[in-house]
Amino acid sequence: MKVGIRARTILYATDTDGGQRAYHPGEVLYVGKQSALRWLAEGRADALPPPPGVDDMGFYSGVVVRTAGVENTQAALAGAYPDLTIIEGEGLNFSKTLLLDGNLSPRPSIVGLGFKLLDTWQVAAPLFSYETLARDVGTEADRQQTAKMIRDLRVPFYDTRLIFMRRCSATLQLLEAWKEERQLDSDDRLAFLRAIYQVKPTLCAGPVGWVETGDV
């Protein structure tokens, strides 16, 4: 498991591409626990602030697990957010809701970040890929349906396993549109892409790495 720290001096560590690189003061790097503890002890790095607490998220933040696996989510988040409400369902049960696939163990830092982003954005969701485009997934009929709406499928799409939504008219409409689009036996991700195209919420696209696991 990698630990996130912020460099205070120049530190050398493996970057996400597997190569060695220099991290300058202020930069965040993710390293093994032993390295992190050593650099922290030597004063060469600072610990990252802990993820926001439930109080910081607001009284009404909660997680709705859309699939089986609510126990996984509870286990993944219990340490960081012992008071966070986690339920099974498919709606916006909270003022700020994380709609989650139960097979995914979300990083606590991303859960905190997502809820914070909803202070201003209506929706926050990570892109599925930087390489795979809407034209590369779904059935031919599904893609045609999507192209009819979006015009060009050379566009990224979202990872629907982790979506933060602020409850309001736009997002309730979005959820309804997504449900309707799914009824066409569509790829869930293309259905979501069509739904956001219809409703046009303020959507904060997040990096692909939001669905990666592994921080503390």
Add this chain to the structure above:
Amino acid sequence: MRVHLVMSDGTTDLLKRLALPLAESLNWSVGSSPIAETELNYFFPYLEMQPFVDFDKTPTAAWFTHHEDPEAVPGKDAIWQRVAETVDLRLTSAPMYRDELQSYGMTRLVTPPLDRKKFTFADTPANNGDLKKVGVSGYVYSSGRKGEHLIKHLLKFCVNYDFQIRASGRGWPGATAHYRWDDMQKFYQGLDVYLCTSLIEGIPMPPLEAMACGIPVVIPRGVGLLDTLPDVENLYRYEADNFQDMWRALQEALDAPGLNRESLRGATARFTFEAWQGTHERAFEDLLYDIPPATVTTPWQGKAGVFYVAYGKPSRECARKAITSWKEHVPDIPVALVSDKPLGEGEDIFIEEDDADIGGRSVKTRIYDLAPVEWEYVLYLDADTEIISSDVTFFFDLLEDGWELVFCINPPKYALAREMLRPDNRDECLETFAQLGSDEILQLNGGVFAFRRNGRTANLMRLWHQEWQRFGARDQAALDRALYANPVRIYTLGQEWNTIIRYTEAERSAAVIHHPMSARRWRGKIPGRLDSDAAWDAVARFDGRPE
């Protein structure tokens, strides 16, 4: 959602019963005056806002009960109007008041709560024999809005008929009993008919409470929300303030052959605490977090243009090629160039601006105000871009479909905002990450973007410029600070639409190829601002001129 309920200690028990459970279940704070440390101050009822009409520290909402007759109670009418003008969100329970209030701005209906566990059928139905009991209830005020004159008139009649009036509350003509709230259901359960004589009401609750107890009701038209009740058995309507019609309806109620308690009670099923809470939450969430629906836009053809900025020899050289490529693929869409002197290479519009910083950022971030006002759809392209396909108009298509802003992400290697941290922009980046809550957000590339003109994008673009001015360096962190504080409907594209060939193969490009760094007129890193003497010295060195 943090809400502060503003309610004075001296408010009525009814209002406390309505508001305080909301505050308790939704974790609101409560006080007799508004506070700044909350997302919303909610005045319950609207009269509570009178001393605070100048309060402007947070958005505000108020619950409007009933609108008094301006002639009878001119003071309250003035407060109603003043608060309606002032408050950001108007809540009311009666459609008639919603229709009136929405001329002032955002107005929502909230469904009042009825305690249907308390107000229920009597274990043993009342048996009043031949002398039936007609009930009225509530507190009578000097304005006469409870219609007490109708009861006064009715009292003269009923001595000759087989019913008697039973009044609960205060101020009714004739004998009036006071029922404690705990026993109020017993009052209704002992009646044969409940009569509502009110002329002006916000809800009113007593007919709903009587119906939940399975008691027939006689109710006026055009009062509170009563017109929204379904026409079920044993519900009788009359023209408000019309004694003859009320008498007719009351006789029908008293002479009715049967009693359908279930249908009366069923008609009140929607008045739950959950509905009261939910309609409040939805209204507040829409006020605080919703944005106006995406507007229907007109086709972009004839209203679109592309905007280039080029200062210094390398950049102007790049701009020549960029404009040539644009004209080759999309000749019908005009080109505007901002520089200190014309290029004369195909720009349709030249906009002269001083060479204020070595990266042209101060001009670029003023794009909303510098681009021709008749361009409703504006595409910005760095001078070091090259158009390879007319598909570039996809940017305009997205805007025409209702999106307000289109940006592309950085290449995957630099997809995260944290990747923009360098020694020369450390302070700005750290401040930006702290403001955003993380450095693990997508880094948008400022070299290719498009926007549609409206108030929201005007605000965003001007804020971007302001934020850029603070540090005067690269513009990406400034964009992040502006955008995350004031999100708009942004459509995020990938590297296909801004293909930086240093990191992505050109074959992947859909329309725009980006040749980074080729427009720069300096080498190395610039410590500090791009409009500083040190920055201009770097340009001089690059140009080979003596410093």
